[in-house]
Amino acid sequence: MARIKTDNNLTRKEVIVTKAATLFREKGFKAASMRDLAEAVGVEAASLYNHIKSKTELLHELCFSVANRFLHKIDEVELEKNSSVEKIEKLLRFHINEMIHHYEEVYVSDREWKHLSDPYLSNFQNQRRIYRKRFAAIIEIGIKNKEIKSIDAATAVLIMLHAISGIESWHRSIKKISAEELEENMISILVGGLVNR
């Protein structure tokens, strides 16, 4: 029943979650109503509740599925025997590609998490904090190695992660450059800086 797949290979619930991501991105979590979502899915609002428990549950699922992907990636990267700069570049490329290919979910997870309620809210904030600390630790090793210049690692993480969230603007505009060009430009600027030398 609920597990039956529709034409496009998604369960009804998956369709709802996907449409919710788009709506939450467009309008924000609070401004997007369950009636909006029902219309996007093609049912009456009450019918949504046969597949989901609440509006907030949709936000949980989006936020934590994104957070898990990033945590798995950093698990993987930490184990590699690469230089710090190579590890950072791998993480950045992952972030960039997530933002390009799973735009709606990643954007919602990044901007709407504050509307989570409390067992989930502090849980999410913790995961985020831990992720950033692990990212900063990679940078700090690079600084000790003289591979990376002497900067505040937490600030560097903050810059890089927010810079990538700027892909949002690229996504909503007429895409003058391709996804590949965007990726290379971002890596070049974030790792190598602006100036010619």
Next chain:
Amino acid sequence: MARIKTDNNLTRKEVIVTKAATLFREKGFKAASMRDLAEAVGVEAASLYNHIKSKTELLHELCFSVANRFLHKIDEVELEKNSSVEKIEKLLRFHINEMIHHYEEVYVSDREWKHLSDPYLSNFQNQRRIYRKRFAAIIEIGIKNKEIKSIDAATAVLIMLHAISGIESWHRSIKKISAEELEENMISILVGGLVNR
């Protein structure tokens, strides 16, 4: 009456706008209610309407006062006889300081403008687009001069502006580094890049 200044030298309306900025940042525009705002100001909700026309008017005022400050700054910077890198650095330092010292307003203007309604919405989007184009034009001149390496200027603008919005995280955390250190670190990373050479 409405123009009379209170103890802290702000009119009643200015107090309302300031408190609104804080609330809109904390909860988001939609989730912050006029009753919340009334409580923060210390009056009943209905009384707010003696000083303002609507909730949306508060958002207009916040968004456009911030936008105007940035437009005036770029007017000024464009007229200077500096190199492109110097101009960019000046703009970045202005952004950083605005974000540090007028955090609430700048954050709201940056993240909540999509809740503006339509004469204002398209107006704001236009100003934003124009600002970014002028910023990108400065970078493009630097590229032609060989002062700046060959990158996509629009991507560089997007990275830099979003990176600076990351100061939000710094603002909400126990500030391990000072505002001055933050500024120098950001400029160093954004202009000079990460790697040691």
Next chain:
DNA sequence: CCTACCGATCGGTAGG
């Protein structure tokens, strides 16, 4: 500046 109150809309439930 307040009390009293409005129509609209919200997330969600009951019951079939």
Next chain:
DNA sequence: CCTACCGATCGGTAGG
């Protein structure tokens, strides 16, 4: 999956 409907909350107004 739908119809019917709920209590709560919203932005805002009337009238003093």
